[in-house]
Amino acid sequence: MSDGTPTDRTELRREPQLGVHDPEVIRSIIDGALICHLGLTDTDGHPLVIPTIHARVDDQLYVHGSAASRTLRRMATGIEVCCTITHVDGIVLARSAFWSSMNYRSVMVFGRARPVTDPDEIDLALDAIVEHIAPGRSAEVRRPTRKELQATKVLALTIDEASAKVRTGDPNDDPADLASDVWAGVVPITTQFGAPIATSGLDPAVPIPVSVRRMLAPRQS
Template identity: 50%
Template sequence: MTPTNRTKLSRLPKRGHHDTATIYPILDAGLVCHVSYQLDGQPFLIPTAYGRIDNTVYIHGSVGSHFFRQLAQGVPVCVAVTHVDGLVLARSAFSHSVNYRSVVLFGQTRLVDDPDEAWAALERITEHLMPGRWADTRPPSASEMKKTMVLAIEIEEASAKVRTGNVNDDPEDLDLPHWAGVVPVSLQYGQPIQDPIQSKDIAVPDYIASFKG
């Protein structure tokens, strides 16, 4: 993706990436995106689950949602996904940092009115959260589909920014007697907790029991 003034990084541009080989995996590894837009001069930002198919990000919500009704009109949005991979603790307070992977993308919302596309989008969102889940559930009914709004955001342009590595203290601070290093941060999934009213005869599926994210 060719950067413009919206996505060209002005600070630490060496950490920036505009290729889909970097951008797509960061999007696919996230659980929640933050969608921002402006309405009558008032900025709004909403966290929501999502899924990606090719160069399009899909989100869904209730047809009664004020947020979704506004976005359904086709408005420009900015979407962000961020992963924190480590706390970088330096000898000086100023040099502290964070190891991270982030994507900021721009596009325009589009109401998905094609039933096949809406179905595929909902399947992708479900599979994004838990691979293997869509085929192991009751599919949405016609009534449920009528209550659900699906929006598509084609990625017009995007940038990724990534920070990895260790501490970058100034040379004059290297002999200070303060511990320095990186505290790794990762998302961990615990043991599945079964619905207490469900029969214990229904075992945890392998795709859930072995899920590591």
């Protein structure tokens, strides 16, 4: 994991006061998000942004997908990628359009993806991806078969060049607007899990497992 020293890419030129290089904050933003947006440059030179599930183990950020995926195969060649993770925490309503904003926490991780080939690390990564979404689930489900593992590609990105940007709190109104009679403030945003819907045909005697009951407990982000 990075010690937090900004590089040329992770140093914020715009709004440097929102920049965070604390590894603890970076980890919590990564871990609290359901998905990331992975950016790469395609063979013909155009950028591509792919939403995908991720999981972190120590300083490794894992993603996975079909071994037949053209995009994953391209990333596995070691091209540069940018993984961005964003939580939108609130709408910031200022007294003016210009100063209106959002409260958010975002992380950008830069680097070259590494194809994971060691069977133990593949197991670790795939379990981490299941656990990332539903802690405890990996012990409840059937484990991957050899054929399923062959159909799956896992990539790792080392979190050593990363930065976070965090905005919290009230709008920064122009002092000249403070006397106006326009309401200003923040509308908080949260992500909620709803009541689980059993798949059609599920034996009604099968109880809702611990992993799902845990998901329904209030979430931090």
